[in-house]
Amino acid sequence: xxxxxxxxxxxxxxxxxxxVGVIVLLPLAALVWQAADLGxxxxxxVVTGERALAAFRVTVLAALGATAINAVFxxxxxxxxxxxxxxxxxxxxxxxxxxxxxxxxxxGVALTALFAGNGWYGQLLEPFGIKVAYxxxxxxxxxxxTSLPFVVRSVQPVLEDLTADVEExxxxxxxxQARIFASVIFPSIFPAFLAGCSLAFARSLGxxxxxxxxxxxxxxxxxxxxxxxxxxxxxxDYPAAAAIASVMLGAAFLMLLAVNxxxxxxxxxxxxxx
Amino acid sequence: xxxxxxSRVGDGPVFRPVLLTLVMLGAALLIVGPxxIIFVEAFKAGLGVYLSNLAAPDTVHAIGLTVLTALVAVxxxxxxxxxxxxxxxxxxxxxxxxxxxxxxxxxxISPIVAGVAYLFVYGAQGWFGPTLDAxxxxxxxxxxxxxxxxxxxxxxxxxxxxLPVMQQQGSDEExxxxxxxxxxxxTLWSVTLPNVRWALxxxxxxTNARVMGxxxxxxxxxxxIRGVTNTLPLQIELLYxxxxxxxxxxxATVLAGIALLTIVAKLIVERMDPDRTG
Numbered sequence: 001x002x003x004x005x006x007x008x009x010x011x012x013x014x015x016x017x018x019x020v021g022v023i024v025l026l027p028l029a030a031l032v033w034q035a036a037d038l039g040x041x042x043x044x045x046v047v048t049g050e051r052a053l054a055a056f057r058v059t060v061l062a063a064l065g066a067t068a069i070n071a072v073f074x075x076x077x078x079x080x081x082x083x084x085x086x087x088x089x090x091x092x093x094x095x096x097x098x099x100x101x102x103x104x105x106x107x108g109v110a111l112t113a114l115f116a117g118n119g120w121y122g123q124l125l126e127p128f129g130i131k132v133a134y135x136x137x138x139x140x141x142x143x144x145x146t147s148l149p150f151v152v153r154s155v156q157p158v159l160e161d162l163t164a165d166v167e168e169x170x171x172x173x174x175x176x177q178a179r180i181f182a183s184v185i186f187p188s189i190f191p192a193f194l195a196g197c198s199l200a201f202a203r204s205l206g207x208x209x210x211x212x213x214x215x216x217x218x219x220x221x222x223x224x225x226x227x228x229x230x231x232x233x234x235x236x237d238y239p240a241a242a243a244i245a246s247v248m249l250g251a252a253f254l255m256l257l258a259v260n261x262x263x264x265x266x267x268x269x270x271x272x273x274x
Numbered sequence: 275x276x277x278x279x280x281s282r283v284g285d286g287p288v289f290r291p292v293l294l295t296l297v298m299l300g301a302a303l304l305i306v307g308p309x310x311i312i313f314v315e316a317f318k319a320g321l322g323v324y325l326s327n328l329a330a331p332d333t334v335h336a337i338g339l340t341v342l343t344a345l346v347a348v349x350x351x352x353x354x355x356x357x358x359x360x361x362x363x364x365x366x367x368x369x370x371x372x373x374x375x376x377x378x379x380x381x382x383i384s385p386i387v388a389g390v391a392y393l394f395v396y397g398a399q400g401w402f403g404p405t406l407d408a409x410x411x412x413x414x415x416x417x418x419x420x421x422x423x424x425x426x427x428x429x430x431x432x433x434x435x436x437l438p439v440m441q442q443q444g445s446d447e448e449x450x451x452x453x454x455x456x457x458x459x460x461t462l463w464s465v466t467l468p469n470v471r472w473a474l475x476x477x478x479x480x481t482n483a484r485v486m487g488x489x490x491x492x493x494x495x496x497x498x499i500r501g502v503t504n505t506l507p508l509q510i511e512l513l514y515x516x517x518x519x520x521x522x523x524x525x526a527t528v529l530a531g532i533a534l535l536t537i538v539a540k541l542i543v544e545r546m547d548p549d550r551t552g
Contacts, residue, residue: 004364006448007458012361019354020376023425027391028383030401034394073300080297083284092298094537095305101533102309103487105507106526109514110308113315113523120311121303145304167283180283206384209489209507213514226386226490233390233494238399245390249383256382260375 031249034242046243054220055228056247062136062224063204066143070200074151075193081152082159099148104209107145112214115141134216139224142210147200154196158189191266195259202255206248312530315523327524332501336509337528339420340486343505347424347485352478355432359470360462362433363440364448374437378430388426389494392419396495415497420505423491428481435477436470443469472547476540483536487529
């Protein structure tokens, strides 16, 4: 263990622990406590109720849809930003951060205005019978927007580190472009890509602000889990709110573990490759 | 390296323009469109209407409350971020990985879950609610709860920005300063913080943007009392539900402006600090 003469360990550590305890852990413990208070049988009844199950299904399906879109679009965007030079590249790179910087409520009203029947996009889509605002697709659109940067920002640095020589070697061996991408490039960016997708999915599962404006919020059809928690609170049904929120908390922990496992794997991957 | 002019995978005469066009189109529709419509809708009825929408008493109050929240939450989380980064970057101790994970935990938690969790601590049915109530201290559905929820959602921002920089720089300069007789605080102030200043600044800017824009967690704990506990994002929702789209978009331009400034700050920080990654 390397020794250091730096002071302030106890103070810094003490402040950090107390702060994390009071600001982060205490509320989460209170939530779990409240849910546990229900007892297992009632907890299960609440979280497997028809409306709760429908809300979980809507949330997971929409998050999967949004993640699929961002997997493809994010990879293409990262590819363009790393591999190509074109006018407006720096601007495009900066624009990728907009969904993180823009408050979710602002994104929600903006997307709703765009996709409403008389909006810029809605006008073009509704003649084809495609309804986005106040429909399940609206939830997908909102989640796609708010989780857009994850895949790009995860893949970008790894793609940047890829050198040309492996590709050249594959080329001299007679591999075509598609073959080189599939068997040389994609495997090296895959862990980062998967981590980005998981982060996007996790974010989408918990998204609230952007979704509630555009979703229409009909129970069983366009009601997400986060909104159901909010509705149960407004009905003063605190145990139900606690139960559904703890399921969301559990899902967040599982996603966190998954992302960490992927990142560890990716670290080992890049180390063994170099 | 790609400047050598040698063709690499994906540089084909058809693939490249097609991919670039699709990416540009996607970015225009998904990112530029939402930004543009905020300003178009806000200014649709002219500058005069826009300004009078912004000057509506409840909106002005919401802006004030939002600024007041950031004034407390940002410095507190900057201090926390420095303390956490100091402990994690400069010392070895068991459980370091766990502590880092705990500091980053709020990133992974839905804002709604955070809001509900706070309700169960400080609300009437929560752990401390009845005691606080008996003492006449109002936390829930008031300013303190708004600040607490904002602290939760932005707790990791500063630490996350400065930690990698501190870890990369090591402790040599600090040790030199200490051996020359500088006190610990002096070393922190004149050696460590200047070394991480750009990351610190960007962390603070990000914290500020998120505090001012937080919706889910604050909407649970604030009670959204019109003209009392409505922050700016909540005010946007309220105006929108009142079918006052022009008012909602006028308020939204303020937050969109802060978001754009945040991105400009990132560009500046990256330019000032070229070896910064990510």
